[in-house]
Amino acid sequence: MAFYCCGRLGNTSLLGNLAKFRTALGSATYAQAAAVPKITFKKFEPPKEEHHDIRNERLNRPLSPHLTIYKFQITSVLSITHRTAGIILTGYATALGLGALVLPHDISHYVTMIEGLNLSPATIFLAKALIAAPFGYHFANGIRHLYWDTAKGLTIKEVYSTGYAMLGAAVAITLFLAAL
Amino acid sequence: MQRSFRLFSFINSNRDKVCEILNKPYSGHKAAPTVSKKPVDPRRIFKVYRFGGIASKEKPQVMNYDLDISTCGRMVLDALIKLKDMDPTLVFRRSCREGICGSCAINLQGSNCLACITAIPPDKTINIYPIPHMYVIRDLVVDMTHFFEVYNNLRPYLVRRDAGPLGKFQYAQSIQDNAKLVGLYECVLCACCSTACPSYWWNGRRFYGPASLLHAYRWIVDSRDEDTEQRLFELRDDFRAFRCHTILNCTLACPKGLHPGFVIAKLKRLIAGLDKKPPPEIDTMKFSSSGS
Numbered sequence A: 001m002a003f004y005c006c007g008r009l010g011n012t013s014l015l016g017n018l019a020k021f022r023t024a025l026g027s028a029t030y031a032q033a034a035a036v037p038k039i040t041f042k043k044f045e046p047p048k049e050e051h052h053d054i055r056n057e058r059l060n061r062p063l064s065p066h067l068t069i070y071k072f073q074i075t076s077v078l079s080i081t082h083r084t085a086g087i088i089l090t091g092y093a094t095a096l097g098l099g100a101l102v103l104p105h106d107i108s109h110y111v112t113m114i115e116g117l118n119l120s121p122a123t124i125f126l127a128k129a130l131i132a133a134p135f136g137y138h139f140a141n142g143i144r145h146l147y148w149d150t151a152k153g154l155t156i157k158e159v160y161s162t163g164y165a166m167l168g169a170a171v172a173i174t175l176f177l178a179a180l
Numbered sequence B: 001m002q003r004s005f006r007l008f009s010f011i012n013s014n015r016d017k018v019c020e021i022l023n024k025p026y027s028g029h030k031a032a033p034t035v036s037k038k039p040v041d042p043r044r045i046f047k048v049y050r051f052g053g054i055a056s057k058e059k060p061q062v063m064n065y066d067l068d069i070s071t072c073g074r075m076v077l078d079a080l081i082k083l084k085d086m087d088p089t090l091v092f093r094r095s096c097r098e099g100i101c102g103s104c105a106i107n108l109q110g111s112n113c114l115a116c117i118t119a120i121p122p123d124k125t126i127n128i129y130p131i132p133h134m135y136v137i138r139d140l141v142v143d144m145t146h147f148f149e150v151y152n153n154l155r156p157y158l159v160r161r162d163a164g165p166l167g168k169f170q171y172a173q174s175i176q177d178n179a180k181l182v183g184l185y186e187c188v189l190c191a192c193c194s195t196a197c198p199s200y201w202w203n204g205r206r207f208y209g210p211a212s213l214l215h216a217y218r219w220i221v222d223s224r225d226e227d228t229e230q231r232l233f234e235l236r237d238d239f240r241a242f243r244c245h246t247i248l249n250c251t252l253a254c255p256k257g258l259h260p261g262f263v264i265a266k267l268k269r270l271i272a273g274l275d276k277k278p279p280p281e282i283d284t285m286k287f288s289s290s291g292s
Helices: A002-009 A013-034 A052-058 A074-102 A107-116 A121-149 A156-179 B015-023 B076-086 B145-153 B175-179 B198-202 B209-221 B228-235 B249-253 B260-272
Strands: B043-050 B061-068 B105-108 B111-114 B125-129 B136-138
Touching: A052 B145, A074 A121, A074 A156, A074 B198, A074 B249, A121 A156, A121 B260, A156 B249, B043 B076, B061 B076, B076 B125, B111 B249, B145 B209, B209 B228, B209 B260, B228 B260, B249 B260
Parallel strands: B043 B125
Antiparallel strands: B043 B061, B105 B111, B105 B125
């Protein structure tokens, strides 16, 4: 503002010569410094679509720990046991199916073979219980799952109580099958 | 602990019926942590997951901090702030300090919670990790972009067939219809439930996760929303809703006491067509003529 006025004054009398002198000397660099800073414009480019995993892999970000740190809770433990029991039962079905297909003898031959081992009744009961355990558990928990599919029995209290009831039923079914 | 809420009392003919709905507690139940009678030593060890960020080129590690919790407030967030005083390089998200913003979700002693409303547990060693199976940006801060992207994709707003003049009048909703939203609207999108779900860990990209499914149900069951068919059609998929195997880790993790597991079961029935959304109890356009 003052500088501008000086310029105005410079149009008249001898103060003007002074102003013109100063103007000639420093105005170029001073004006540039006092003026608007240099702005460069770039055309807007929307961010490239990148899949969440690909972007994070590219950035080398680690994954926060999950299985190694998460608490084992009754909900998740019973659920994964249900899945494991199911896989074991699938193994049984596959073994029986493949066995029936490829093994040379009748099933009665293999039953006789096991009888020939002369194991104590306790050992036989234990073995039968171990084999029947996945079935008992998966059956009992399966009923619980079907009950959940009706959107009932899902409060935490009920999940816990049906969970314990299911474990009892699983043991009962296992012992029943082992006693056969 | 299950508490019943009397939101307001009023005098009319269906008072008892409505009060019954409003008195219904949250279906989620959090077992109160057992408080031991003998005083615990306030000097605790905090084991905190640290990662300097991708520019630092260091590997993630767990650092031990000694803190006397009698010098800080009761909540884990207070302890974290005190730890930040000791070590300014510790980084975590926080905002409201009252459990309403959902920023400070962490994994504490193996379960997810909000740091600002969770009291420091009476254990000697306290393990603090970021919420599981998420890409870590720095220390306890994780990349939530995909979580919010999925939430935005389910159109979390009212959709009406004829979008008339917006804001001119209120969409009418009966008290019972509004009560259906209790336990659904309180979700703060903290991601505690979704990151507690093992199915979300393994199928995080295609499975929506309990938080988004809770919100999907919230918009489907809202009597004012008219796009139910399209919303259910979008969820009719092998992955979006049906990767839920009723593991129920989500309900145990929810810091607000909500019940995503139950809500997802109801949602699955709606998607399958076993249940139908009831029509609104009162005409939604009731106030359109009078206006205000």
